[in-house]
Amino acid sequence: MPKKLRIGLIGAGGIMRGAHLNPGWFADPDCEVVAVCDNNKDAAAGMADDFNIPSIFEDYRELLEVEEIDAVDIATPNTSHAPMTLAALKAGKHVLCEKPLSTTTASIRSIEEEARKAGRLVMTAQSQRFSPSAVAIKRFVEKQGLGNIYHSRIHAVRRNLMPSSPSMIDQSLSGGGPCMDIGVHALDLGLWLMNFPKPVRATGKLMVNFARDHDMPGGWGEWDRERVTTEDFVSGFIHFEDGATMVLEACWLQHQQESQDLSARLFGRNGSIEWPSGNYASAVNRVLIDSKVLPATGLQKSHSEEILAFAAAIREGKPSPVPPSESLRVIAILEALYESDRLNREVELPLQTGKAKEPAARNEVLANPPRT
Ligand SMILES: NC(=O)c1ccc[n+]([C@@H]2O[C@H](COP(=O)([O-])OP(=O)(O)OC[C@H]3O[C@@H](n4cnc5c(N)ncnc54)[C@H](O)[C@@H]3O)[C@@H](O)[C@H]2O)c1
The missing domain is CATH 3.40.50.720 (NAD(P)-binding Rossmann-like Domain)
Known part of the structure; x- marks a missing residue:
């Protein structure tokens, strides 16, 4: 044995x-x-x-x-x-x-x-x-294909599910806000479904809109508002070597109806598919088609x-x-969004600075957050 x-x-x-x-x-x-x-x-x-x-x-x-x-x-x-x-x-x-x-x-x-x-x-x-929806959608995209994937939309946005643990909101421990927390889930999923195209340029904007001085109630209880040194919102636009683009939004707090939208949507010439809903849209012979990929069965x-x-x-x-080579692509994009925000312009990947900024040094990014 x-x-x-x-x-x-x-x-x-x-x-x-x-x-x-x-x-x-x-x-x-x-x-x-x-x-x-x-x-x-x-x-x-x-x-x-x-x-x-x-x-x-x-x-x-x-x-x-x-x-x-x-x-x-x-x-x-x-x-x-x-x-x-x-x-x-x-x-x-x-x-x-x-x-x-x-x-x-x-x-x-x-x-x-x-x-x-x-x-x-x-x-x-x-x-x-490894979730049933992701397993089924990956199989569908691999076998059926979406045609040329020209765009993707990544959402990791919450209404008021702000983590209360200092290890998530203190930049020196977390290395980032919703980007590094829930953003990595949806971004990894989207890139995995797209077969990890190479990112070449990115623009990002970070903000702290609610986490420090807004009276938005926490769905998971109170957090130490004085201790927040991460962003609570990020938006990004990414170009890939193959010509495809991606928009990304991640936040812990914002006015929206849904408690959470963690999703990745891929747009191809032959059809579009969304994780985790499995919603599929297409058009054949001048007929519009809506269908759904159901979650895989028999999984733990x-x-x-x-x-x-x-x-x-x-x-x-x-x-x-x-x-690690796949996680490298995920973090390269997030790092580029931080750097783009710091420089207030689009950046090329790999970053020209060569060296990544350590998380503590990124505090400067949010040194002067916008106030409501
Ligand atoms: N995959 C997911 O769905 C998912 C969900 C939640 C958290 N996470 C990740 O898991 C990690 C932990 O998150 P969590 O929610 O369990 O946090 P947590 O705060 O509940 O647990 C972290 C534990 O690590 C311990 N710890 C801290 N520094 C240590 C050290 N130097 N040596 C040994 N132990 C140490 C803490 O005492 C604590 O018990 C984070 O990186 C988070 O991003 C992933």
Whole structure:
């Protein structure tokens, strides 16, 4: 019998408990969670108790020293993802890391390089790709095609679902606002459906309209308005090498009827399709056609499917289901939107500065936010 994959968890917070362990790792009988680390010892101890995990660590570097651990699952604040992933690769571990893999393209390039050297697999936990709607739409686009895809529309917009955790609203921990939080989900989905065309130019505008000094009530409770150093709204326009374009909007707070619209719509010469609705529009023989791609059946929860895909790729020596090269395209676009806003003009990709700005340095972007 092949030996079980032994897993170490880093970060015992909301998504780890609610998704990566529900059933997550427990969906795969050939995986065994052997350790959990959190710099909040009580969080690690609570998770160990609740899920029967034998070892607890407060420092992730100590967990990485455990030889028997084959792979780590990282779910900590965004700006810690890259250093932890790099350290895990250096320790010879495979890595599943929550989105975004990193908040800068420079560190994703380092991760790619380190993974190659270590011969280990890195996967970004883009859970939405494993949802029944995304699986079916991807299959439809691949088999049926939309003709030449000339445009896409990416929405990650919420009415008043502002995260309250400091790790999401403090730029030094999050590396960005709704862009890095929910924007990465919809943008990754859209690019994946488009087969990751190469972005060449982008224009972006960031704003803080509500998060600091508006009395919009939080659907998830209050947040520390003094502590918000990220944008709460971004809009962007992106050109790709193949001539296609994309518009992107991401926000946590704005006046709209829908509580949330997380969607990607692709427009092709033969038809358009929208994720996650599956709505398909076309015209044949001068007849307009509306139809719908239904969600794939027989799948587990998306986070469990994502974990099963990661474990299977390691066991079978297959490529990463969500490789760093794809996350690089996602973050390159977001980085370009930030840079475009800072320079107040369109920018070319890859950015001419060559070096990405670290998240803390991006605070200057929002130093003088517009006031209502
Ligand atoms: N895929 C999804 O749908 C989804 C949903 C929510 C969150 N996320 C991502 O997951 C990550 C975590 O989000 P969350 O909502 O679980 O946050 P959280 O605040 O609930 O949990 C994060 C945990 O990490 C711990 N931590 C912080 N720094 C650490 C360190 N240096 N070493 C060890 N532990 C450390 C914290 O103590 C906390 O317990 C974020 O990157 C977020 O973007 C993804």
